[in-house]
Amino acid sequence: xxxxxxxxxxxxxxxxxxxxxxxxxxxxxxxxxxxxxxxxxxxxxxxxxxxxxxxxxxxxxxxxxxxxxxxxxxxxxxxxxxxxxxxxxxxxxxxxxxxxxxxxxxxxxxxxxxxxxxxxxxxxxxxxxxxxxxxxxxxxxxxxxxxxxxxxxxxxxxxxxxxxxxxxxxxxxxxxxxxxxxxxxxxxxxxxxxxxxxxxxxxxxxxxxxxxxxxxxxxxxxxxxxxxxxxxxxxxxxxxxxxx
Amino acid sequence: xxxxxxxxxxxxxxxxxxxxxxxxxxxxxxxxxxxxxxxxxxxxxxxxxxxxxxxxxxxxxxxxxxxxxxxxxxxxxxxxxxxxxxxxxxxxxxxxxxxxxxxxxxxxxxxxxxxxxxxxxxxxxxxxxxxxxxxxxxxxxxxxxxxxxxxxxxxxxxxxxxxxxxxxxxxxxxxxxxxxxxxxxxxxxxxxxxxxxxxxxxxxxxxxxxxxxxxxxxxxxxxxxxxxxxxxxxxxxxxxxxxx
DNA sequence: TCGTGTGAACCATTTCACAGCT
DNA sequence: AGCTGTGAAATGGTTCACACGA
Numbered sequence: 001x002x003x004x005x006x007x008x009x010x011x012x013x014x015x016x017x018x019x020x021x022x023x024x025x026x027x028x029x030x031x032x033x034x035x036x037x038x039x040x041x042x043x044x045x046x047x048x049x050x051x052x053x054x055x056x057x058x059x060x061x062x063x064x065x066x067x068x069x070x071x072x073x074x075x076x077x078x079x080x081x082x083x084x085x086x087x088x089x090x091x092x093x094x095x096x097x098x099x100x101x102x103x104x105x106x107x108x109x110x111x112x113x114x115x116x117x118x119x120x121x122x123x124x125x126x127x128x129x130x131x132x133x134x135x136x137x138x139x140x141x142x143x144x145x146x147x148x149x150x151x152x153x154x155x156x157x158x159x160x161x162x163x164x165x166x167x168x169x170x171x172x173x174x175x176x177x178x179x180x181x182x183x184x185x186x187x188x189x190x191x192x193x194x195x196x197x198x199x200x201x202x203x204x205x206x207x208x209x210x211x212x213x214x215x216x217x218x219x220x221x222x223x224x225x226x227x228x229x230x231x232x233x234x235x236x237x238x239x240x241x242x243x244x
Numbered sequence: 245x246x247x248x249x250x251x252x253x254x255x256x257x258x259x260x261x262x263x264x265x266x267x268x269x270x271x272x273x274x275x276x277x278x279x280x281x282x283x284x285x286x287x288x289x290x291x292x293x294x295x296x297x298x299x300x301x302x303x304x305x306x307x308x309x310x311x312x313x314x315x316x317x318x319x320x321x322x323x324x325x326x327x328x329x330x331x332x333x334x335x336x337x338x339x340x341x342x343x344x345x346x347x348x349x350x351x352x353x354x355x356x357x358x359x360x361x362x363x364x365x366x367x368x369x370x371x372x373x374x375x376x377x378x379x380x381x382x383x384x385x386x387x388x389x390x391x392x393x394x395x396x397x398x399x400x401x402x403x404x405x406x407x408x409x410x411x412x413x414x415x416x417x418x419x420x421x422x423x424x425x426x427x428x429x430x431x432x433x434x435x436x437x438x439x440x441x442x443x444x445x446x447x448x449x450x451x452x453x454x455x456x457x458x459x460x461x462x463x464x465x466x467x468x469x470x471x472x473x474x475x476x477x478x479x480x481x482x483x484x485x486x487x488x
Numbered sequence: 489t490c491g492t493g494t495g496a497a498c499c500a501t502t503t504c505a506c507a508g509c510t
Numbered sequence: 511a512g513c514t515g516t517g518a519a520a521t522g523g524t525t526c527a528c529a530c531g532a
Contacts, residue, residue: 040490040491040492041491041492042491052491053494056491056492056493056494057493057494059492059493060492060493060494064492064493065492066491066492066493067491067492068490068491068492068493069489069490069491069492070490070491070492071490071491071492072492
């Protein structure tokens with residue numbers, strides 16, 4: 001009735017794996033820089049601070065790219081991950097809000113390379129409009145709809161102050177953008193077919209605070225009562241979580 | 245033999261929940277701004293783009309703070325989340341690398357308020373050293389060890405270029421910092437007792453690329469063969485994941 | 489012999505469904 | 511009547527352990 005279920009790509013990839021793929025991607029890029037030709041799941045796992053079986057399972061979801069007894073070809077594997085992530089395609093990106101954060105984004109490795117093409121920057125501040133950042137001109141945000149008719153962006157990045165974020169989101173949606181990445185500290189409302197993701201610079205800081213206060217609580221517990229030694233694992237200190 | 249197992253705090257909180265607590269925290273702060281006195285799990289869930297049962301389970305791990313038939317008291321719940329996250333305590337933070345990203349961090353809501361106190365900024369560039377950002381002076385990174393003896397930081401934030409990140413991490417570890425938040429696009433090596441978390445500004449962008457290319461693939465599939473209509477859920481378009 | 493790829497077992501997290509309080 | 515808090519079921523994700531190929 002339906003097609004063969006094991007088409008190499010096209011297989012359902014769990015969200016958890018999708019989020020790890022960019023991590024592997026970066027590690028492979030670094031390995032490439034240092035001249036490594038092949039890498040084992042073991043080594044990749046150590047660098048990514050995850051379990052080797054997880055690396056193998058993640059990668060096997062993309063296809064069988066390894067060689068038994070040898071490992072994975074670094075360059076080839078990276079190209080396959082790029083393909084799975086879709087960063088071998090061209091995604092026009094607009095960034096709205098060119099303060100320090102917007103500038104940092106434009107200048108960041110991952111934004112201006114690897115599939116993403118920053119086609120325009122937008123701001124509302126006359127001081128900033130007309131400036132060039134990385135040779136891309138900052139336009140008046142009022143011109144965003146007109147710009148989009150010429151060169152429609154796929155992804156919109158919001159790095160405005162919180163107060164402007166919802167309005168910018170509305171504009172992006174009205175010009176047909178269906179993927180929005182929001183750095184502004186504000187909860188946004190968008191239609192259900194729009195993919196909205198948040199990056200909160202301070203969430204990780206708060207997660208650190210959580211584990212740090214657990215550490216302190218454990219340390220105090222230890223000095224007041226003569227409790228168990230702080231063994232890692234089940235009790236004691238919370239297992240340090242791995243990176244996003 | 246041992247103490248009662250249901251001490252309100254002190255209960256093990258799953259990592260997945262810890263990461264959502266800052267999200268609830270922000271939402272509650274916004275509700276407070278708009279003057280809401282109480283909130284239901286349903287409403288909180290809608291705003292956080294998660295399931296209501298999940299909200300209730302998450303919150304019940306911190307204690308029984310809701311009122312049946314009414315919901316949660318916004319201000320009280322927020323203070324309890326703050327407590328659980330440890331952001332009611334004082335965490336001295338140093339930031340190393342005062343480029344655009346470092347400045348954005350210093351100026352961001354979540355960094356300079358709510359428990360975190362940016363005690364000093366560091367850079368290696370003589371142009372930048374001596375400058376003040378948000379009234380905090382930028383010091384020479386060479387002075388970091390001396391500074392730490394006076395006013396030891398709990399958390400170190402790395403927002404340097406990739407090339408400097410490992411060296412900065414080594415310095416932080418040598419002065420006793422056990423929680424490091426790394427924004428530099430570089431895999432770092434640290435001892436196992438150091439809590440290291442990464443923030444990669446482009447990971448979310450790559451995740452978007454993944455889902456966007458799935459959308460395109462689905463759209464093409466649909467136009468070439470006369471396949472199934474793109475029902476949300478099992479097949480069709482991948483369920484848009486919720487924010488980190 | 490080394491290291492991938494993968495069923496199967498295990499563990500964590502999510503969701504359901506409803507008892508119980510206001 | 512409305513909404514929380516929570517066992518129990520369902521789902522999703524991780525790890526084990528080993529067959530198999532290079």
